[in-house]
Amino acid sequence: MSSRSEAITCEFCIALQVRVLYCITGASSLVLKPKTTDDVSRIMAHCDKRHLAVVPQGGNTGLVGGSVPVFDEVVLSTALMNKILDLDEISGVVTCQAGCILETLDDHVAERGLAMPLDLGAKASCHIGGNVSTSAGGLRLIRYGSLHGSVLGLEAVLASGEVLDCMSGMRKDNTGYDLKQLLIGSEGTLGVVTKVAILCPSRPAAVNVALLACNSFADVLKTLQKGKAMLSEILSAFELIDSASMMAVEKYLHLRNPLSSGEFYCLIETSGSHAGHDEEKLTAFLDSVMEEGSVCDGTVAQGITQQKDLWALRERVAEALLREGYTYKYDVSLPTRHFYDIVVDMRRHLAGAAVLGCYGYGHVGDGNVHLNVTTRQYDADVGHRIEPYVFEWVRGRHGSISAEHGLGFKKRDFIHYSKAASAVAWMKRFKTLMDPNGILNPYKTLPE
Numbered sequence: 051m052s053s054r055s056e057a058i059t060c061e062f063c064i065a066l067q068v069r070v071l072y073c074i075t076g077a078s079s080l081v082l083k084p085k086t087t088d089d090v091s092r093i094m095a096h097c098d099k100r101h102l103a104v105v106p107q108g109g110n111t112g113l114v115g116g117s118v119p120v121f122d123e124v125v126l127s128t129a130l131m132n133k134i135l136d137l138d139e140i141s142g143v144v145t146c147q148a149g150c151i152l153e154t155l156d157d158h159v160a161e162r163g164l165a166m167p168l169d170l171g172a173k174a175s176c177h178i179g180g181n182v183s184t185s186a187g188g189l190r191l192i193r194y195g196s197l198h199g200s201v202l203g204l205e206a207v208l209a210s211g212e213v214l215d216c217m218s219g220m221r222k223d224n225t226g227y228d229l230k231q232l233l234i235g236s237e238g239t240l241g242v243v244t245k246v247a248i249l250c251p252s253r254p255a256a257v258n259v260a261l262l263a264c265n266s267f268a269d270v271l272k273t274l275q276k277g278k279a280m281l282s283e284i285l286s287a288f289e290l291i292d293s294a295s296m297m298a299v300e301k302y303l304h305l306r307n308p309l310s311s312g313e314f315y316c317l318i319e320t321s322g323s324h325a326g327h328d329e330e331k332l333t334a335f336l337d338s339v340m341e342e343g344s345v346c347d348g349t350v351a352q353g354i355t356q357q358k359d360l361w362a363l364r365e366r367v368a369e370a371l372l373r374e375g376y377t378y379k380y381d382v383s384l385p386t387r388h389f390y391d392i393v394v395d396m397r398r399h400l401a402g403a404a405v406l407g408c409y410g411y412g413h414v415g416d417g418n419v420h421l422n423v424t425t426r427q428y429d430a431d432v433g434h435r436i437e438p439y440v441f442e443w444v445r446g447r448h449g450s451i452s453a454e455h456g457l458g459f460k461k462r463d464f465i466h467y468s469k470a471a472s473a474v475a476w477m478k479r480f481k482t483l484m485d486p487n488g489i490l491n492p493y494k495t496l497p498e
């Protein structure tokens with residue numbers, strides 16, 4: 051175990067940029083880096099006894115300030131809990147400590163023909179424990195579903211130091227309440243996740259990536275519907291980049307958009323087991339959408355390098371916007387037909403405000419849009435114009451005000467826009483039951 055005064059610093063530059071530019075700063079004089087579940091248990095028992103607040107921290111890539119010590123909380127980092135414990139090649143279950151980096155896990159399971167069921171732009175930094183604790187969605191949720199389905203087993207240390215053992219490698223286990231589900235997405239407020247068992251799909255033998263341009267959002271919807279129907283079981287990603295976001299990655303990151311025109315860009319990925327079959331399906335789909343006119347231009351990557359280049363156009367939008375100035379970030383779920391209306395409406399709503407840009411991109415295949423608004427620097431007036439307007443707008447469409455990033459410190463006071471009072475009251479009861487002294491990640495997720 052080591053202790054250093056580095057609570058708000060980070061090894062990973064993306065997370066650092068996020069920290070600085072989103073003004074989510076905190077302070078702590080103590081970072082603990084346990085290596086084992088027993089270490090975590092002893093730390094928690096000690097802190098509980100002395101009523102010391104603790105912030106669990108993984109890769110520190112979260113976007114809502116959940117891993118940041120707000121006052122002087124002790125930071126409990128999983129950086130040294132990075133052991134891969136087991137890989138069952140037949141069932142495809144990998145078991146590991148919470149501090150394993152997502153990309154490292156993916157590389158490891160790849161050697162046995164498997165893939166991690168989630169992928170996100172922060173994969174080189176985020177920890178699997180952080181992913182589970184935020185219930186991270188990412189780029190392939192359309193194909194492999196959420197972590198509520200892929201996590202088969204979980205071990206967590208509760209505030210008292212008690213170890214909650216929900217480890218299992220079974221896909222089917224209907225023995226009593228599924229307690230691990232409560233920990234998934236609880237953002238470090240109910241327990242410190244120390245171990246997980248995750249179901250990994252077979253690594254696809256054939257992958258295709260296409261970038262398609264559409265002239266309207268109505269055309270994007272037609273393309274999505276057709277993609278789901280014609281690519282069905284091989285469709286592994288359907289992502290959207292609007293033209294403003296595309297221009298941002300070109301301008302700030304000097305990436306090249308291979309298409310010459312389009313209001314919207316769809317990044318489509320197929321993953322299957324037979325290259326010939328997949329190409330046949332993709333070609334039939336592309337012919338169909340071009341013929342009916344919903345796609346005006348398109349390209350299919352030739353080889354892995356081009357695939358990575360196309361993916362970078364989508365994965366690096368958030369990074370590009372950081373270069374523009376301060377970014378107000380909203381991560382919302384909406385009925386897919388309203389996916390882009392929020393961006394159009396926000397541009398109208400912010401007319402005349404000191405705003406540099408209003409951007410819409412994200413996981414259109416899952417109805418999860420990332421609305422980002424940029425200003426030269428943080429501007430409270432702009433903030434007040436956006437909030438709570440944006441949350442009211444989402445509630446009016448029965449959406450979610452946090453689709454995949456969680457509530458953390460930044461969004462916790464808005465939980466009522468997406469959850470009924472009775473649900474919030476029960477969350478508070480669970481919190482009190484599991485953490486009676488309120489030491490685990492206080493000021494996060496639940497409102498005062």
Ligand code: FAD
Pocket residue numbers: 064065068105106107108109110111112113115116117128148169170171172175176177178179180181182183184185186187188189237238239241242243244368369454455458491494
């Ligand atoms: P941290 O940021 O360290 O912590 C996040 C929360 O989990 C905090 O509340 C923390 O207290 C808690 N926590 C961390 N570890 C534990 C643990 N072991 N036990 C209990 N609680 C814990 N998110 C998506 O969902 N989809 C995306 O596509 C996506 N893309 C991103 C792209 C970029 C470039 C960046 C910077 C972020 C992106 N994110 C995305 C957000 C972020 O990467 C995810 O939320 C990720 O799951 C956080 O993991 P982490 O290890 O960095 O957790």
Ligand code: 2HG
Pocket residue numbers: 113171188364365368379380381412413420421422
């Ligand atoms: C993504 O999908 C991430 O790129 C980040 O979830 C979104 O920063 C954002 O708004």
Ligand code: ZN
Pocket residue numbers: 188412413420454
């Ligand atoms: Zn996202």
